[in-house]
Amino acid sequence: MNRPIVRHLGFALVVLVVALLIPTFIIAQGVPLIPHPLEGRDDCLGCHGTGIAEFPKVPADHAGRTNDLCQGCHQSAAEATSAPALVIPAIPHPLEGRDDCLVCHEFGVVGATQIPGDHAGRTNDMCQGCHQPATEAAPPAAPPNIPHPLEGRDDCLGCHGTGLAGFPQVPADHAGRTNDLCQGCHQSAAETGAVPPAASPAAPPGIPHPLEGRDDCLACHGAGIAGVPQTPDDHAGRTNDLCQGCHQPITEAAPAAEAPAFPLIPHLLEGRDNCLDCHGTGLAGFPQVPANHAGRTDDVCQSCHQLSPEVAHATGPSPFPPIPHPLEARDECLACHETGAAGAPQIPSDHVGRPNNICQGCHQPEAPASVRKNCLDCHILPEGSMAPEEGAAAGGVPTIPHALERHDDCLACHQDGVGGAPRIPGDHADRTNDVCQTCHQPGPVSESQAPAEPVPTPIALYPWPEKVNTCFDCHSTLGGKQADIADQWQRSIHAERNVACADCHGGDPTLSAMEASMSPDANFVGVPAKSDIPALCASCHADVPRMRQYDLPTDQWAKYKESTHGFQLSQGDRNVPTCFDCHGGHQVLKANDPASTVYPSNVPDLCASCHADETIMAGYNIPTDQFDLYRQSVHGLALLDNQDFRAPNCATCHGTHGAAPPGFAEVANICGSCHTATQDYYLKSPHANAGYGAPKCVTCHGRYDVSKPSEAIFVGAGPRHCGACHPPDSAAGRVAQSLYDTLTVAAQAYEEAEAAVQTAQRVGMLVTPLEGRLREANTSLIIARAAQHTLDPDSVRALTDDVQTIADEVKASADAAVAESLFRRRAMIIAVAVIGLVITALFLLKRELERQLDTESYKPPDLA
Amino acid sequence: MQTQKSIVWRAWGWLDGRYRLTPLISALLHVEIPRSARTYYLGGITLFLFMVQAITGVLLSLYYQPAPSAAYDSVLFIMHQVNFGWLIRSIHAWGANLMILFCILHLLRIFFQGAHKAPREITWAVGVLLLGVTLGFGFTGYLLPWDQRAFWATTVGSEIAGVVPLVGQKLLIFLRSGPEVTARTLSRFFGVHVLVLPATLLTILAVHLTLVHQQGLADPTRPVEPAEGTTSAAGQEKKDLLPFFPTYLLDEVIAWYAMLAILIVLASLFPAGLDEPADPLRTPEHTKPEWYFLFLYEGLKLVPRIVGVTVPLVGGLFLLLLPFIDRSPQRIPRKRPVAITIGVATLAIIIALTIRGWLS
Structure with missing residues (x-):
């Protein structure tokens, strides 16, 4: 092979490799990666140009380079997968409304992470260059949601700042944070839909009643008075303005279907704002408030109980008889209507006990008198008749021949012709007193009628x-x-x-x-x-x-x-x-002459001679059984059978010359004029201070037919028993039971002592001193029985304790006397037996003497 | 060999040797009584009851305090604290009633058997006086407990005396030691009850017993009494006579024991009571005197006062002098119809008045 070619090829290869490696080297060693995301940050020189806030300043040899060149060399670290990622803390909170990062992070106020020293000089707009919101992946330590609606509650720290009343307190690291920051992290659960409030097991109970007029939640719920749910202990310190933050009215959600749970008010409310006057005690057949309403006051009633629509929007004739007469100076409705006096319609039996001030709740004046038309406005008098105002009797309109003062109840006499008064004609039926004088004018006053x-x-x-x-x-x-x-x-x-x-x-x-x-x-x-x-x-x-x-x-x-x-x-x-x-x-006798008709024991017969006569009383609608009831009463028996002149006759209570029925409120004073101690005790009792409808003497003891009282009055639910008003399981019912127990035990102890004394007396023992002690016990028992009118079991018990002590002592002495008597009788038998023996011996001696006499062998003894 | 005499006989011999007592005792004891002269123990029991009263009375006086402030409490003390005090007082109270009852029964027995007639006129009169003294005991003793019943019974009882004609008011003040029943009354009644009346009664009783002893008991089977100056035993066969001692006396003693048993039974079953302390300001609803004065009290209610007082007074005087007024010697009841009729009628009236008073 050609070595130079190989060399060249090798060289070329090396150069290529180097050429390829240089940029890599440069990048790896000399060109810093961009450590932050690039989105929105295209102005590299904005930071790196001047090197503010410790951002790496572009090197001097970069001078003149523009932003668009930077990324030619500097690559995003995120994209450079081979490079290790820089850990840039994410923004753990939403950003909406929080664009001033440095407010918190510059100095690390209220627990916010302080920017590192190398960030000094960085401005708010740079933060998000590196730090990205972490909302997509909510961290495990996500801030708790706000479990309650936010409307009207912008003062988070008002509650959460101090952890008031069990609200979660802001953690220590939140110190210094202000209200406007809270929702930065904490989101309304309702809005996030994370936890629907109603579905939450810890959802605050809804408000089951209308809110109008009831902004003082704690007035009722604070103490849990009157059976309303009490605020839990962890709500202590919460104020009224917080309640509806959590508790929402449910009337919207639970509409009319549940509304009738509260009985409607079937009567008009005008003039009747004292609901408890009637409903508190169940007076006179009014529905009594349930036991769980105890302690509620008049001003909360209408919060639940609404006026019946039938009454509120009544268009037809009222179901309650209207008041056909003017009301001026006639506010004592019961003066006439209670007994049906003077022809007034008598109140129905289920109205008994209702006081005057509630009448107009249902019964409304028929029409103001002023609205009435004068007859003569429409009707023309016959020819030749004189106008009534001229005082003539002509035209068939008789004048009024008597003075009108104190005679303004025309129908009292003229309706039925009482006392010879002219009876009103048939076509005047239903006319009321206030119209009489429209036609009938006062005429010359007859002297005999004046x-x-x-x-x-x-x-x-x-x-x-x-x-x-x-x-x-x-x-x-x-x-x-x-x-x-x-x-x-x-x-x-x-x-x-x-x-x-x-x-x-x-x-x-x-x-x-x-x-x-x-x-x-x-x-x-x-x-x-x-x-x-x-x-x-x-x-x-x-x-x-x-x-x-x-x-x-x-x-x-x-x-x-x-x-x-x-x-x-x-x-x-x-x-x-x-x-x-x-x-x-003509035979007027002195009042203290027993033959006088007005002698105390003759008075009942005297009064009964008219008041027990149905014929005479028919015109007055007055019952006629008073005498019969009185005759069998303790008072009647005492006065008429026992001639006990301490007992009252009719006049004692009704007055003699000023005879009139005493009012219900006056009863205690009437009875108290004799039963002074009892009255004193009664006046200290809750009964005496419970208003008009509270029980008076007659409520429990009767009026004419007052019977001998006994402890039985405390138990049972019949009329004149405590149970008639107070259920046995009520607080008052328990007081009655306590009084019954206390007095019964004392009475029994007394009776046992008395029986023991009688037994001792029967066997001939001296019991005079014991009888004296027994009288002391009886006196204490009598006082205790009077003191029960205080309805205070403790003070009664103090007296019955005396009874018990004396009775026990007397019984022990009496039993000892009976035992002594038994001893005497046994000793007597022995003594008599001994005497019997002596007599027998003497009798035998006598027979011997007689035998000697018969045989003449008897010789007088020689005394010498 | 002479039997050794007991110490009693020797003591008797010693006394008799000096005072010659034998003739006296013999004269007292060794008299003979006709078997037919039945007394039904009435006089003897009355005597026995007097002795009981004397003994129990002395015992009571050891504790009793005769002052209004103390009397009631002292009686309570006797009843509760003194050993057998209740028994002593109960026997005294029952003994008083029985003594009066037997006194009256004794008188009636004498009257119906004609035993009061000659020669026993004085014995009768003395006996009537004894009855009066006994009633005086009852009247004065009743006040002493000073309880309500005592006080008011004495008040109404002494009021009876107040209506006696002429001397009534003075008599009342004498009885009460003042116009009202007071502490002085109590003091006076006590003194009379324990001193004056016992002395009086003992004296009169001694006369009564002496006279009876001297004359012997009347024999109701003899239509007419033997001549004056003789005893009832005169002229009787020996077999018709009974020795007073011991036979007759033993019989009496047996009756006395029976009466003692009755007293104990009564006192045990029905002990004497005591009302509330006397209160002059509080009059009880029902006030009445003791049963033996009831007929007087009731009579006063029925007839005018003057009659109601005069009749018993005259009646008492008549009773006292009866043997001198009814001088017929006849004793058999059916032979003296007028006297018996008057007696029965008087008795019936007294019983009727007493029952009426009891029931009122």
């Missing part, structure tokens, strides 16, 4: 000491009724006190000629009108100087006028009693 005032009587004209009373002389000889009257008067206290016929009937009792003594000239009155009687009597009995000498009260007339009787009389009702009817007619 409220009578005390009139001086001729008592001073005919002083009795003259002993001349021709009235009596003559009437007593007339026989029949006249003689009876004379006889009755003669037995009366009036005859005894020199009050004679003429003092009431007028006339001159000194004249013997009837025509003269009974003439108008002699001021003869005759039989006084019933309506005049109270004033006639009052002319003396309301006269303080005159009554002083008899130590009699003088307020009867004033009280009578305020009484139902007096008022009805002033309305023209002639059925009602006056002084004459109750005090025995």
Whole structure:
């Protein structure tokens, strides 16, 4: 082979190899790779031209080279697979809104990675030249999502800054980060769709009620009052404005289908904002709030319970009877409607106990009086008739012949013609009091109908000491009724006190000629009108100087006028009693005379003579069973059977001259006038302070038919038992059970001690000292039974402990006495047996003596 | 060989040698009694009950304190603290009632058997006085416990005395030692009960027993008593007589033992009670005197006061002087119909009034 050719070929090969290797060498050794991605970074000289911020400055020999030449030599390291990759930290957070890298990274604030020293001078726009977002491949330590909606919650650190109330606190390395950074990393889960809030097992419960008017979530949920779910412990410190951040109303999602879960309010709300007045205690048949609502206040009711649409949008006639009369000065609905007095419609039985202030919740005035048309606006009076305002009775419109003051309830009398008042015609039915005066105008007031005032009587004209009373002389000889009257008067206290016929009937009792003594000239009155009687009597009995000498009260007339009787009389009702009817007619006796009709034990019969008479009471819609109920009550039995004058009669509670039914709220004071200690205890109780609807004495003990109370009242759910209002498992029910247990145990201990004492007494042992102790125990038991009205089991127990102590001591002594008696009886048997032996011995001796006598062998002993 | 005499006989011989007691004892004991003169033990039991009362009374007086502030408590003390105090007091209380009862039964027996007639007029009168003294014991003793029942029974009882004509009010003040029942009344009643009445009763009883001893027991089978100055044993056959000692006395002692047993039974089964302490300001609902005064109390309610007091007073006087008024010597009951009728009627009235008072 040709060596030079080989040489040449070898040389050429070497040159080729070298030629091929040079650029490689240059690249490998002399031309630095571009260590960063090139996308968006085409201005190489922007950095490398001046060498700012430690970027490698182009060498001096590169001067004049332009950007487009760089990549001729310098290749991207990523593309140069043979070269090791530079580790450039990715940007671990989204970039949106975060274009000022150096804000954080220049100094490494709030935990951000500080740029290395060789990066000094680099500007924000360079960062992403090297550092790329890592969003595509989310690192395992991805920032937690925001599990709650963001609307209205831009103050992340408000909660998360301090870890308030269990919110996740920002890690220590986040220190210094501000709210505007958070969403840089932390994304709303809802938006990312990663964790749908509703599907999350830890999803916050939705708000099941409307929010309007309920922005104070913690008012209820804070303490868990009234059965609402309490905020969990880890929510402590959270404020109302945070709640809806997590908890969303679910009413939208759970629409009307669930709404009826809260009963609707079936009545109008105007004037009825005290829901609990009625519903709190279940007063009068109103639905009582469930036990889990305890503690809720009036202002939250309507949060759940909405006005029934039927009521809210009612267009037809109201199902509740309208109020057909003006309401001015008539806010005491129950004054008339409770008993149906004066013809007013009586409230239905399921309304009993409802107070005045709720009536208008359902019952609305029919129409304002001012809207009513004057009849005469439309109707023309017949020819020749006078306009009513001229006061004439012509045209068939009678005028009003009496004063109107206190007589404004026209129908009270005129509806049924009470007391002789003209009855309204049939075509006036349903007209109400407020329309009467539209047609009927006040006319001249008849004197006889006017409220009578005390009139001086001729008592001073005919002083009795003259002993001349021709009235009596003559009437007593007339026989029949006249003689009876004379006889009755003669037995009366009036005859005894020199009050004679003429003092009431007028006339001159000194004249013997009837025509003269009974003439108008002699001021003869005759039989006084019933309506005049109270004033006639009052002319003396309301006269303080005159009554002083008899130590009699003088307020009867004033009280009578305020009484139902007096008022009805002033309305023209002639059925009602006056002084004459109750005090025995002409035979007025002193009230403390047992024969007097007003003697305490005679009062029930006196009142019953009218009030138990169905015929008389028919016009008043008043029950007639009061006397029968009273007769069997503890009060009736005590007064009428045992003649115990401490027991009340009708007048004790209703008043005598001022007789009127006491109001429900007054009951405790009425009963307390005798049962003072019990009242004192009651006034300390929750019952006394629970408002109008709370139980009064009559609620548990009855009114007329008050029965002997027993511990049984605490148990059972029947009427007049605690269980009637309080379920046994309620707090109050447990108090009742506690009182029952305490008092029953004490009563039983007392009864056992009493029985033991009786046993000891039966066997003849002295028990007087034990009886004294037993009385002490009984007194304590009586006080404890009164003290149970406080509803405070502890204070009752303090008293029953005394009972228990004394009863135990007495029982032990009584049992010891019985044991002593047994000993005595055994000793007695022994003693009697010994005496029996002696007697037997003596008897044998006697027989021996008699035998000696029979055989004449007996000789008197020789004492000498 | 002479038998060695016991120490009792020797002591008796020593005394008898000096004081010649044998005739006295013989005179007291060795009398003979007609077998038909049955007394039904009534007088003897009354005597026995008096002895019981004397013994128990002395025991009670050792503890009893006669002052209102202390009397009740001292009785409570006797009942609860003193050994057998309850028994002593119960026997005393029952003994008092039984003594009055047997006194009355004794009187009735005498009356219906005509034993009060001549020659035993004085014995009868003295016996009636004994009944009066016994009632006085009951009246004064009843107040001593000073409980409600005692206080008010004494109050109403002494009010009966207050309506005696003429001297009533003075008598009442004398009894009560003032217008009201007070501490002075208690003091007075105690003194009378333990000093005046025992002395009086012992004296009168001694007279009564002496008279009985001297005359012997009346024999109801004899229609008419033998001549005055003789004993009942006079003229009797020996077989119809019974030696007082020991036969008759033994019979009595047996009855006394029986009565003692009855007292123990009564005291054990029905011990004396005690009401609440006396309270002059609190009148009990039902106040009545003891049963033996009930007929007086009830009578006062039924008839005018003057009658209600005068009739028993005159009746008592009539009773005292009965043998001098009813001087017929006839003893057989059916031979003296008027006296028996009056007696039965009076007794019936008294029993009726007592029952009525008991039930009221």
